[in-house]
Amino acid sequence: MSNPRDVVVLVGSLRKESYSRKLAKGLIALAPAQLKLEIVEIGELQLYNQDVDENPPQTWTAFRDRVRRADAVLFVTPEYNRSVPAPLKNAIDVGSRPYGKSVWDGKPGGIISASPGAVGGFGANHHLRQSLVFLNIPILQQPEAYIGGVDKLLDEQGGIANESTKGFLSKYLTAFASWIDKTGAR
Ligand code: FNR
Numbered sequence: 001m002s003n004p005r006d007v008v009v010l011v012g013s014l015r016k017e018s019y020s021r022k023l024a025k026g027l028i029a030l031a032p033a034q035l036k037l038e039i040v041e042i043g044e045l046q047l048y049n050q051d052v053d054e055n056p057p058q059t060w061t062a063f064r065d066r067v068r069r070a071d072a073v074l075f076v077t078p079e080y081n082r083s084v085p086a087p088l089k090n091a092i093d094v095g096s097r098p099y100g101k102s103v104w105d106g107k108p109g110g111i112i113s114a115s116p117g118a119v120g121g122f123g124a125n126h127h128l129r130q131s132l133v134f135l136n137i138p139i140l141q142q143p144e145a146y147i148g149g150v151d152k153l154l155d156e157q158g159g160i161a162n163e164s165t166k167g168f169l170s171k172y173l174t175a176f177a178s179w180i181d182k183t184g185a186r
Contacts, residue, residue: 012077
């Protein structure tokens, strides 16, 4: 079998007990053999500033290099005020510059939003899509993944406890693997 696809996972929450991070860890455990998922941290990236980019900090260049090497990117994010949490938007901005050197261009992507609320981060999910369209990230369209009531779906160890959620996320990852094959082959 060929090597598994290298998928960077960006988690939109920085808090230690984040449900989104637990969900991301659950996804790592659920991933099919075709995918190798790895969380890449975004909390240390300083706020994007074009002046600073004349001599970019090591955290920015390391982040850009890591994403550039990856076959695909999976966003796992909560919703803040019906939109994308600032650290995640900042990571997207950092990766998009300098002009003409975006690490996102053509890289297949997927979005899983999550919330303790019933709407499952729909607003964040779709605001994120708006940026990803501009950045030319081909985004998996179906299945869509809005994980509502996420706080009730995890077990004590932080894994995914709910069997139906596990089944849905396994299907999502299988569809994502096919999507990467279709859109990102290299
Ligand atoms: C929230 N939360 C929230 N939830 C939601 O469903 N829609 C929203 O618009 C918001 N807005 C929002 C703004 C801010 C600043 C915070 C801190 C929180 C609640 C949010 O879903 C909840 O805190 C999650 O637990 C955050 O995700 P993590 O950190 O558990 O991954």
